[in-house]
Amino acid sequence: MKRLRLLFTASLLSLAALASACASSGGGGGSVEPTPSGSNIAAEVASIDLYVGSPQRFLVGMLSADRRVVTFGKVHFAFAYTGTAEAATAPQPGPEADAAYVPTPGTPSGSGGPRLSLPSDARGVYQAEGVTFDRAGIWQVTITADVQGAGPQSLLANFAVGEQPSYPAPGQRALPTDNHTIHSKDAPLGAIDSRAETTGKIPDPGLHEWTIAKAVAEGRPALVVFATPVYCISQFCGPVTNAVEALSKRYADRAVFIHIEIWRDYQNQMVNKAAAEWVYRNNDLTEPWVFLIGPSGTILDRWGSLWDPKEVARELRQFPKMP
Amino acid sequence: MPARVGSVALVLCIVLGAVACGRSKLNGKPPPSGALGVVTQEDAQAAVDGLCRMRGLQPNQLDQANGIFYDRVHEELHVIAAATEKDDRVASANLLVAKEQMESDLRAKDVLPESYGTDVDTLTRATLAALRAVVLPVKGCG
Incomplete structure (x- = not known):
């Protein structure tokens, strides 16, 4: 925090x-x-x-x-x-x-x-x-x-x-982040998904079941979106999160899908630790980001701002079906 | 990268048109601004006017509501929220939450939801409160 x-x-x-x-x-x-x-x-x-x-x-x-x-x-x-x-x-x-x-x-x-x-x-x-x-x-x-x-x-x-990427990039090991899930006892609902602040419930609970650390430890491919649908400055966070949710329904047998909310407390400018680990560098917070992590725990691809869901789907289909 | 941010701000001025850049001081003070640019009185008033127009729509006018909101209101709400967050983060948060609720209403399949009228009013109040926070007076819906 x-x-x-x-x-x-x-x-x-x-x-x-x-x-x-x-x-x-x-x-x-x-x-x-x-x-x-x-x-x-x-x-x-x-x-x-x-x-x-x-x-x-x-x-x-x-x-x-x-x-x-x-x-x-x-x-x-x-x-x-x-x-x-x-x-x-x-x-x-x-x-x-x-x-x-x-x-x-x-x-x-x-x-x-x-x-x-x-x-x-x-x-x-x-x-x-x-x-x-x-x-x-x-x-x-x-x-x-x-x-x-x-x-x-x-x-x-x-x-x-730049000479090097500032944010996690393809070829690097994924950070074993212990992000909030719907099972987290210490996280307000809005810190799990900012949309819960308007509706009182998490709109896409399936995206909040896994931590990155657990996915990497179990060798599961993971598609991770860092976005704040409500407090989005860039204006792309809402549709991007919705697109990941749609992919999660089609490819639940290929990877685990994780949404990490940016803000723990927007009004007091507190960023979730998991978001800070991935998308805060040099006093610079950017969102939304989507990262594809392979079964070996390596980042295979990443998308900033806007992306084509069909392109992500193609990469997800390359993974074998999970038991 | 200050130089780059500066160049982007210039591009934003070009993109958003001259109305958004380098003019119209209010009582000698520069207009409020944030990461997304300057809030001019004209643009803020246009956004509020758009919300007022949305208020009068019937449940079957979903397309019209979408057209007014996304073409005339939505972007300006982001600019206002970005300008407000420096001075009053609560007002900024309330505006963004109300905006999110309106976006949710406008994703309806066929007709505007029952909560639409209340949600337009809430968004209008949140917009006016944010504009008061940055001391930019505009007219409400009357």
Whole structure:
């Protein structure tokens, strides 16, 4: 139990700019018409904790000045190294990749090319896979897209790449964390799942049966989500937790599923110890995160902010069925 | 990484439009702000106005409720909550809890739940309380 100061990362701030991603809406367009003003679009990197030498996912969100979100289809990323914070250089071309649209869970994946959508209709980010950065420092991505109604776009965004990951990463041993479960005697319900503070009950008790320590000790694969559905700053925690719950119902025979609430006491800024062990580094708390831990106790994959449940499902299906 | 945060703040200004950035001081004081940006009086009023519109909806107007909430209200509630947490974390918490309840209502399959009217009122009160906490006066639903 710690009392911590929160400094949200730039990536979280950028995610926050992606309007209205908290929860799955009923869609349907509603009564609000899009503002027919200009199509000034800005891009922001949504990836967290990028580092050198390992293929990683790279996410970008794009929003127009009238708060519509660029959605659907594919866009293209071209990366360039621009030196360090201390010594900038002329951009040196790096890898390139196509990026596919990843919808916020519960929103449509759409078809056709990129276009601007109202947040109540669609919202998400674009993801390229397997991007490897060969140097630490400040990088730049140029995003090119032909956005229906807005025309061809070429957008720039900067981001940092570290020498090493700051947060637990693939290839590392999972921390044997003794997180709260529904059987914990010393934890208020809201410290197990913040949604219990509104309903008085844990909405997804199946995600609070296991500790990471027990899963690792028993050699069980585990999918672990760190998120605070109620007190989520990044706006993605609710749908992400719901998506993990949906996966837990389909793949209960492949892995154990664990939701770790971030806050023990939001009002007094007390973070759960288990969350701090995994997602609090250098005075920097980020969420949501999803980690896939293999039967040997090694972290096999991780996803920050938004992700495609189908992609996680593919990785879960690689595990043999458990007895 | 202060430099990066600064650049992101600039991008947010661009993303959110000029209305959110670097203007409109209230009685000489800068408008309240937090990790997600500045709360302007116009945007805060628009969010409250959206909640007031939601109040008048009928149970079968689930799509309209979703449209107003996610297109006009939801993002601003996050910005207000982030700005409020520095000065009044209880008000911030109450706002986020009420927002979560509204999101739960809007996940209904066909019609708005019975608790919808009460939940809109609770969210409106929590929003106004948060705005009072950061000394940003806006009009309620009248």
